[in-house]
Amino acid sequence: MSASSVSDLPSYLNPHDPGPWAIYLQQVDRVAPYLGSLAPLVGILKRPKRILVVDVPIRLDDGTMAHFEGYRVQHSLSRGPGKGGVRFHQDVTLSEVMALSAWMSIKSAAVNLPFGGAKGGIRFDPHQYSQAEIERITRRYTSEIHDIIGPHKDIPAPDVNTNAQIMAWMMDTYSMNEGGTNTGVVTGKPVSLGGSLGRIQATGRGVYVIACEAARESGIEIKGARIAIQGFGNVGGTAARLFHDAGAHVVAIYDHTGIVHAERGLNIPALLDHVQKTGGVAGAAGTETLSAQEFWSLPTDILIPAALEGQITEHNADLIHTRILVEGANGPTTPEADDIISAKGTVIVPDVVANAGGVTVSYFEWVQDFSSFFWTEQEINHRLEAMMRAAYAAMSSVARQHGVSLRTAAFIVACTRILEAHHVRGLYP
Ligand code: NAD
Numbered sequence: 001m002s003a004s005s006v007s008d009l010p011s012y013l014n015p016h017d018p019g020p021w022a023i024y025l026q027q028v029d030r031v032a033p034y035l036g037s038l039a040p041l042v043g044i045l046k047r048p049k050r051i052l053v054v055d056v057p058i059r060l061d062d063g064t065m066a067h068f069e070g071y072r073v074q075h076s077l078s079r080g081p082g083k084g085g086v087r088f089h090q091d092v093t094l095s096e097v098m099a100l101s102a103w104m105s106i107k108s109a110a111v112n113l114p115f116g117g118a119k120g121g122i123r124f125d126p127h128q129y130s131q132a133e134i135e136r137i138t139r140r141y142t143s144e145i146h147d148i149i150g151p152h153k154d155i156p157a158p159d160v161n162t163n164a165q166i167m168a169w170m171m172d173t174y175s176m177n178e179g180g181t182n183t184g185v186v187t188g189k190p191v192s193l194g195g196s197l198g199r200i201q202a203t204g205r206g207v208y209v210i211a212c213e214a215a216r217e218s219g220i221e222i223k224g225a226r227i228a229i230q231g232f233g234n235v236g237g238t239a240a241r242l243f244h245d246a247g248a249h250v251v252a253i254y255d256h257t258g259i260v261h262a263e264r265g266l267n268i269p270a271l272l273d274h275v276q277k278t279g280g281v282a283g284a285a286g287t288e289t290l291s292a293q294e295f296w297s298l299p300t301d302i303l304i305p306a307a308l309e310g311q312i313t314e315h316n317a318d319l320i321h322t323r324i325l326v327e328g329a330n331g332p333t334t335p336e337a338d339d340i341i342s343a344k345g346t347v348i349v350p351d352v353v354a355n356a357g358g359v360t361v362s363y364f365e366w367v368q369d370f371s372s373f374f375w376t377e378q379e380i381n382h383r384l385e386a387m388m389r390a391a392y393a394a395m396s397s398v399a400r401q402h403g404v405s406l407r408t409a410a411f412i413v414a415c416t417r418i419l420e421a422h423h424v425r426g427l428y429p
Helices: 003-007 020-034 036-046 094-110 131-144 164-178 199-217 234-245 268-278 292-297 335-343 357-371 377-402 406-425
Strands: 050-059 065-076 082-088 117-122 154-158 226-230 249-255 258-261 299-305 321-326 347-349
Touching (some): 050 131, 065 131, 082 094, 082 131, 117 154, 131 164, 199 234, 234 268, 335 347
Parallel strands (some): 082 154, 226 249, 299 321
Antiparallel strands (some): 050 065, 249 258
């Protein structure tokens, strides 16, 4: 860590193992020189506005009692209410939730949503508990964080191991405590409860729109472009279908069951059917199998990691020969790999913009809940595309202006917007 980042570490994190929050602090230090007259305010980005740690006691199905540790961190509320998911995982730490909340501030601001950044988590493995126990954990956690969440304060959403059902329980618990129905307190709800059409496909659609913008800037025609995608779930599967419909050749798909390849382009609708029936891409008719090394070495126009974090490292970055890398997953490229790939002239479109389609449609869900008037899927897709294109244009223009990467540019755009809001609001009292 740099000296300034160390001095910014809060006393409640272990200085010898500060976790992901330290990575975020380094990212802020890197953009500070580009913030002009706002640079003296950068300290506000280096501290979460509010951290709540709660005990979540519940009665287990066998009648005994258990305690779980829950968190809700609000990194910034300068531009609007907090926004960010709730993660159920046994390895969740405060440092991780802090960093994820800060990255939500960056993502919301990079796409110009009127939100701050927040994140929540409970340290437990939901696979070890019954649905009834998970419901009690969710409801007690929601009650414990009740005072700091709300449609105007902080709006949770699904994340790792949480889903529309968990959001419905959170919304119901919040509403019961308020004495009225408040659908806008969470997003990612079932459509029957004020959820938005198009939310499920939103991230993949956003990835597709952003990839088209990057391709246009690089002079690449989508029709006939060679594309490889790691991950064929919600994000990768949706993006693959849209590329296929636009006449691109999706030449390889890599999922947890294997890698399939077809030199002249895979039949994506047939592959989606195959995955529906068998659970993965392995063994799909009319495809050949590749090794991981062969997948990463494929010459492509666009490569999209849309599976897990940390997939492109210094160990495989050298193999990669693509013109544009679009980060569908969160954090798929390590900083070392980023340097190696960028040095080859590949354009890397960072996750904070590339996969922001989901949070953008969450914003639409919140807006629709306020007005109790729901849009058609066509309207949602149209507005999503306009916001994603605007986000790409803002990032790309700052990259050109300062001669920096799109990743640094996205952070400059986001930090500038947050600090501008903070500046004009002024320091209370
Ligand atoms: P998903 O569970 O629907 O799909 C995950 C895909 O990754 C599957 O095809 C799976 O087979 C594949 N996969 C899993 N392990 C793999 C491995 N070891 N090697 C290769 N492939 C593997 O998940 P998703 O919603 O599509 O999310 C994908 C990524 O996008 C995650 O990093 C997620 O955090 C990120 N993301 C998702 C959203 C969203 O709205 N869904 C929003 C922002 C970011």
